[in-house]
Amino acid sequence: MKLIKYLALPFYLAKRGVKIMKKNLSVITMSLVAALMLSACSEGTAGAGKTEVDDVIKIVWYPNESGTDMKSSREEIGRVITEATGKDVEHQLTTDYAIAIETLVNNNADLAFMGAQGYIEAKEGNEVIKPLVVPTGASGTLDDAMYHSWLAVNVDDQENFKMDDEFSLDTIEGKKMSFVSNSSTSGFVVPASTIIGHYAEKSGFEDLSQEDLMEGGTLFSQVLFGNSHQGSAVNLLSGTAEVAAFCDTCVENYVEVVEGDTNKVGSVYKVKEDAAEPFNTVTGSEFTLMGVTPVLNAPFVANTDVLGQEDYDLLQELFTSDDIANNEKIFVPKDSGESGLFFKSDQERFSLVEDAWFDPIRELSN
Known part of the structure; x- marks a missing residue:
């Protein structure tokens, strides 16, 4: 666990003394109200809240994984769960992080x-929620279980974000910024921590908080939320935003490196000509990375009250099996x-994982 903390959190540990304020009640309320006004799309039928175990296993997906290009992966995961448990699986697709969490x-x-x-956030809302896997x-262990949070700018604008030929966070002041959601780890919490840590030593920004980064006026001229990593990237590429936060794994199906190496500051990515929605409107567009930060991998999690301990144990055994690791419809060959x-x-x-594994991210929000 020590290794992953130091590998995944180099920026955070350097700024441990920075106070990151919790989102206040009004911000949370507005976010939830807005989210609940949106409609959650579903491949099955979203029923009323269950109070006991039944014969249907419902999986709710973030907007990032709710696209049609992810349908085959969702269906294969559903198929193996049905095969193992004998229960039907319904996939509930969403358009907002808050909807999925709630x-x-x-x-x-x-x-x-x-x-x-x-x-x-889900665990704080309901203590019976536990990480599944x-x-x-690439090592097959948690030592390198990480993906990457990016700060990106349009390739033609990159010189506007450099000082002395190096990318600098000093240049994002007054710019139009796009995040994913204030509940996104790599699309808000991690980049916000990096930005706050950088500006904490600058006059006028000593008390900069996560709340300040959620709206224009304090640091940014305008703040947008893409509601998915794909949406945040498109905000940048369409010209709606000048800087955007999103992660590598959520856009890797749509983009390719055309200059430099993967996950390296200064590398240039291009949207594939055959990219699916929402990138089909910005095909051929290019962006460059001005910031790259490793982040702990995302888990499958379970509500153990409605799933039941028996199925929880069964699914942990299923997901960690060699059969699943070798299932090319779930773990797609990288070069395919x-x-x-x-x-x-x-x-x-x-892999199995304990709640404490997520403490480094938990510390960023406290």
Whole structure:
């Protein structure tokens, strides 16, 4: 656990003394009200909150994984769960992070795949929610179980974000910024921590908080939320935002490196000509990375009251099995050119994980 903390959190540990304020009640209320006004799309039927175990396992998905290009991966995961448990699986697709989190918290779903911050918020809302498994890194262990949070700018504008030929966070002041959701780990919590840590030593920004980054006026001229990593990236590429936060794994099906190396500051990515929605409107567009930060991998989590301990144990055994690790519809071969939720380049698989593994992210929000 020590290794992953130091690998995944180099920026955070350097700024441990920075106070990151909790979102206040009004911000939370407005976010939830807005979220609940949106409609959650579903491949099944979202029923009333369950109070006991039944014969249907509902999986709620974040907007990032709710696209049609992810359908085959969702269906294969549903198929193996049905095969193992004998229960039908319904996939509840969403358009907002808060909807997915509240669906799990309010006993309207058995399982969810969500970032560390989403899990932490769900756990705070309902203590019976537990991590099921987390995808490992290429080593097949938790030592390298990480993905990357990006800060990106349009390639033609990159010189506007440099000082002395190096990218600098000093340049984002007064710019139009796009995040994913204030419940997104890599699309808000991590980049916000990095930005706050950088500006804390600057006059006038000593008390900069997460709340300040949620709206224009304090640091940014305008703040947008894409409601998905894909949406935040498109905000940048369409010209709606000048800087955007999003993660590598959520856009890797749509973009390719055309200059530099993957996950390296200064590398240039281009949207594929055959990219699916929402990138089909910005095909050929290019962006460059001005910031890259490793982040703990996202878990599958379970509401154990509605899933039941028996199925929880069964699914942990199923997901961590060699059969699942070798299932190419779940862990898609990296060089296959196919879309997927998870990719296999070496020994990737699912691993059991304890709640405490997410403490480094939990500390950023306290």
